[in-house]
Amino acid sequence: MIEYSEKERRMVLKLVYYGPALSGKTTNLLQLHEQLTRQGRGELMVLDTTGDRTIYFDLLPFFLTAPSGLKIKVKVYTVPGQVCHDATRKAVLQRADGIAFIADSKPAEAQNNFASFDNLERNLLVVGLDIDAVPLVIQFNKRDLPDAIPEEELRRAWGPTGIPVMMASALHGEGVAETFRTLAGLVYDRIDARFDLSSGHGLTRDMFVRQLSSLHGGEEE
C-alpha cells in the first residue's frame, strides 16, 4: 500500500501489471482506459522516455469513494518486461497491493513466461512481499492467435499453483476487464479485514469491484 491516512480518510493502492516483454501489459491498460467510464478513472500516463529505455512504464489511476467517505485511489502500473530492466521492475513493485501477471499464449514464449514469473517471485522476495499472500492473477493474453497454446494445457500447467488463470485477447478488449475485476476482488479480500472496509466504511466487495470497473453503458453511467 502506498498510503493510508485515517485522518484524511484516504487510501492509495498500487496494482502492477507484470510479465515478459511484449505480452500485452500496456495494451491491457489502454483497453481498461478505453472500456471503463471516465468517472472513476484518471488519465493514462505513458512514460516512455526515448533514449533511456530503463525508465519505461505506464500509470492508470482509478478512484472510488466508500459510503463512509473514505477515498480510495488505485494506481495501476505496468513494468518493462525486458530482462535488462530488472531494477525498474523492482522499483515499481515496491509496496504493490496486487499483481496481474500477463503471460503470452504463443508457444514460443512459454519459456519467457516461466522466466518472467521466476523473476517476479525473486523480486517479490527482494522488495519484501510474500508471493503466497500478495493478490495475484495470471492472464494468458493473445488467445486470438491461431497457434496459441490450448487453454486446457495452460490450466494443467498453472492450475496447481492455485492462482486464478484468465484468458484474454487484450488487443480486442476481451478478458481485460475480467482480469482487472478478479484482481480487484482479491485485493479487497486481502485488505478488507485490516482496514474495516465492509464493517467500518460500508464498502462491500461487490461495490469495490463495480466502482473500480464500471463499463461504458453500465448502470453506473
Place this chain on the structure above:
Amino acid sequence: MNVERLEFLVGEEKGLREILLDSDVMPLLKGVLAAGAGGARLVDQEGVELWGAALPEGRGELLDRFPLFLEGEEVARLELHGDQEQRERLHPVGRLLTVALDTVIRNNLKRILTTEIHTSVVNSSQEELMRINAELAQSEARYRELAGNLELRVKERTAELKRAQAHLLQQEKMAGIGQLAAGVAHEINNPLGFIISNLHTLQKYVSRFCAMLQFYRDHLDLDLPVKVLSAEADQKWRELKLQQVVGDVGDLMSQSLAGAERVSRIVADLKGFSHVDDAGDMPVDLNEELERTLGVLSHTLAGRAEIVKDLQPLPSISCQPQLPGQIFLNLIQNALTHAGAAPRITLSSCFDGERIRFSIADNGKGVPASLRGQIFEPFFTTLPVGSGTGMGLTVVWEAVLKLQGSIAVADAPGGGAEFMITIPVGKG
C-alpha cells in the same frame, strides 16, 4: 557503510505544491492580470490559497472557477476575480490558463516520476555494486587468509619434513652402527670361540693333573718301596696321557691369551671409533680416525678388498670426534657397495697449509654426471628398493657440513668414483 541517499517510493502521492514551482505558476497568473482580470489564484480542496496574484487596487469579485486535476483526481481550482463586465471576456482566458496549468502539471509529474524511477534504478544499481564490492572484499580477505595460512602450512610441513629427515639420518647412523656391530660381533666371536674351547680342554687337563696328584698322596701313606711306587706312578702317568697334556698346555695358554688380547684390542678400537667416552669438541687427527675406521672394518675388508693408502701427515682439527668416523665409514661402505667384484679403494690425504683434503676413490662404475647433483639428497639411491636407504651419503654430507667442509664427487683416474672432501683448518 552509510551512504546518504534519496528515498523514493514509486507512486507516492504528491501535492500540487510539490509538483508546481512558483516560476511555473506566477507568470501565468500575472498573464491573466495583464489580460484584464483583477485577481487569479489557485486554491486547494480546503479553500487554502496555494498561489495568488491580484491588482494593487483589489482583485474584485469572484467571476469563475476551473477545476485542476492531478493523476485524474481533482486537487485544486483556479479562481478568477475581476469586474462583472469582464466575466464573458475572461472565461476563455481562464480556460486557456487551465489548459496551460494542466499541461505544466502533467509534464512536471512525468518528470518527477522519471526521476523517481531513475533514482530507484540508480540506487539499486549502486546497492548492487556495493554488494558486489563487499563480496569481492570478502573473497579477497578469504584469499589473503588462505595465502597466510598457506605460508604457515608450508612452514609446518617443512618443519615436519626436516624432523622426518633428521629422524631418518639418525636411523641411518643407527643402521651403520648396527652393521658395524654385526661385523665386530663376528670379529669378537672368533677368538672367544677358541678361548672357550681351550678353557674346556684345560678343564679336562686340570682334572687329570688332580688325579695324578691324588695318586701320589694315596701312595705316600702306603710306604711302598720307591721302585714299586715309581713303576706304578709311571703306569698312572701313561694312563692319564699326561705326557701329551703337558706338551699341549703351553700352546693352549698362549693361544687363549692372544685371543683375549685380540678381543680387548677390538673393543678398544670400537671405543675409539665411536668416541663413547668423549663429549664435545676435541682435537682429532683425521688420519688416525681413518685408520680406526679401517680397523673396525677389517673383518669386512680382509680378503675382500684391496686398500691403497697414501696418507700425508695432517694437523689435528677441533671437532666432535665421532664425525670423521661417520664420514669414512659411510664412504668406504659406499665404495664397497659400488665397486665391482674385486674392489680396490684408494685413500689419500694431504694438507696444503689451509685445508685438509681427503680422497676416497673406488674402481667401480663411477657416478654419472647427471646424478652428481642428487646423490647427497636424502632418499636418493641407485640400489633396488629395499637394498639402500638413500641416506648414507646424506649422513656424510651432514657430517662434512658440521666440519665446515665441502664434499664433491668426480671421476677417479682410471674409472670409478672419487669423493673429495675439503676441510678448512681453524686457527687452533
